[in-house]
Amino acid sequence: xxxxxxxxxxxxxxxxxxxxxxxxxxxxxxxxxxxxxxxxxxxxxxxxxxxxxxxxxxxxxxxxxxxxxxxxxxxxxxxxxxxxxxxxxxxxxxxxxxxxxxxxxxxxxxxxxxxxxxxxxxxxxxxxxxxxxxxxxxxxxxxxxxxxxxxxxxxxxxx
Amino acid sequence: xxxxxxxxxxxxxxxxxxxxxxxxxxxxxxxxxxxxxxxxxxxxxxxxxxxxxxxxxxxxxxxxxxxxxxxxxxxxxxxxxxxxxxxxxxxxxxxxxxxxxxxxxxxxxxxxxxxxxxxxxxxxxxxxxxxxxxxxxxxxxxxxxxxxxxxxxxxxxxx
Numbered sequence: 001x002x003x004x005x006x007x008x009x010x011x012x013x014x015x016x017x018x019x020x021x022x023x024x025x026x027x028x029x030x031x032x033x034x035x036x037x038x039x040x041x042x043x044x045x046x047x048x049x050x051x052x053x054x055x056x057x058x059x060x061x062x063x064x065x066x067x068x069x070x071x072x073x074x075x076x077x078x079x080x081x082x083x084x085x086x087x088x089x090x091x092x093x094x095x096x097x098x099x100x101x102x103x104x105x106x107x108x109x110x111x112x113x114x115x116x117x118x119x120x121x122x123x124x125x126x127x128x129x130x131x132x133x134x135x136x137x138x139x140x141x142x143x144x145x146x147x148x149x150x151x152x153x154x155x156x157x158x159x
Numbered sequence: 160x161x162x163x164x165x166x167x168x169x170x171x172x173x174x175x176x177x178x179x180x181x182x183x184x185x186x187x188x189x190x191x192x193x194x195x196x197x198x199x200x201x202x203x204x205x206x207x208x209x210x211x212x213x214x215x216x217x218x219x220x221x222x223x224x225x226x227x228x229x230x231x232x233x234x235x236x237x238x239x240x241x242x243x244x245x246x247x248x249x250x251x252x253x254x255x256x257x258x259x260x261x262x263x264x265x266x267x268x269x270x271x272x273x274x275x276x277x278x279x280x281x282x283x284x285x286x287x288x289x290x291x292x293x294x295x296x297x298x299x300x301x302x303x304x305x306x307x308x309x310x311x312x313x314x315x316x317x318x
Contacts, residue, residue, distance in 0.1 A: 005292050009318045016271050016316060019294040021281060034193045034202055041200020043193055046256040061284030090277035093269055094316035097205040099277045110252055112175050118249035118258045122180060125220030133164050135178040157175060157253035159168045
């Protein structure tokens with residue numbers, strides 16, 4: 001059933017210029033996914049989907065990723081409550097990246113507790129006065145306390 | 160000199176909660192990059208950087224990616240003229256993804272000729288009446304004619 005959604009990749013014109021959904025999953029079986037807030041346009045997170053995660057996302061209308069650390073489907077928000085309700089799904093020219101525009105129930109998409117995972121900026125160009133770059137925090141307060149929500153669950157960040 | 164920008168990854172607290180720039184490059188030496196339009200918030204493209212590309216981007220203030228197809232640094236817009244002027248660089252919680260907010264000289268970021276690479280949407284949820292999904296074009300007109308700009312250069316899309 002899953003593969004009913006996806007066409008075989010036949011040629012460049014089909015992939016770039018047709019209405020066929022013919023996504024390219026990498027050698028690891030995954031496609032990168034960019035998720036933005038529907039209202040603000042802010043990038044909330046970047047994740048991955050395998051074929052099943054992408055098909056289930058299309059069917060359900062809520063974001064389902066593939067967790068590389070847990071090696072399993074990951075219905076975002078099932079633990080924290082911060083479900084991502086999909087408003088639009090886009091795919092790029094060569095169909096090797098997915099863009100989700102979502103509304104987030106509860107307003108946070110980051111396991112550290114911030115609204116967006118991208119809560120720090122990197123100074124660049126003329127802003128760099130010395131060789132060391134110091135990140136700047138763009139979000140001042142966390143939306144939630146990860147210790148209360150995730151309790152003893154392992155931190156997904158890998159060194 | 161490049162490595163002056165980047166700290167070694169020491170522990171999760173440093174990576175998630177400090178001002179150290181300690182990006183994680185994958186086993187292929189690359190970090191995924193999401194690029195959005197500074198004004199509209201639209202996702203323009205998703206690409207990759209290696210260490211040198213990221214360091215040069217920080218120094219120059221224009222987007223320099225690593226081209227996986229050409230296996231070399233890729234100063235976006237050098238051929239087409241569509242330079243991406245950086246307005247802000249963000250990095251995510253576990254520092255394995257970069258978000259660029261840019262102004263695009265000439266207004267196009269897509270080699271097919273559209274404004275954004277994500278010019279097609281994927282119907283989902285109740286919008287799916289049958290098993291076949293037909294993409295919908297969200298941009299009606301191309302910004303430029305790729306044949307005139309790129310001439311005989313090979314198409315970067317891989318099947």
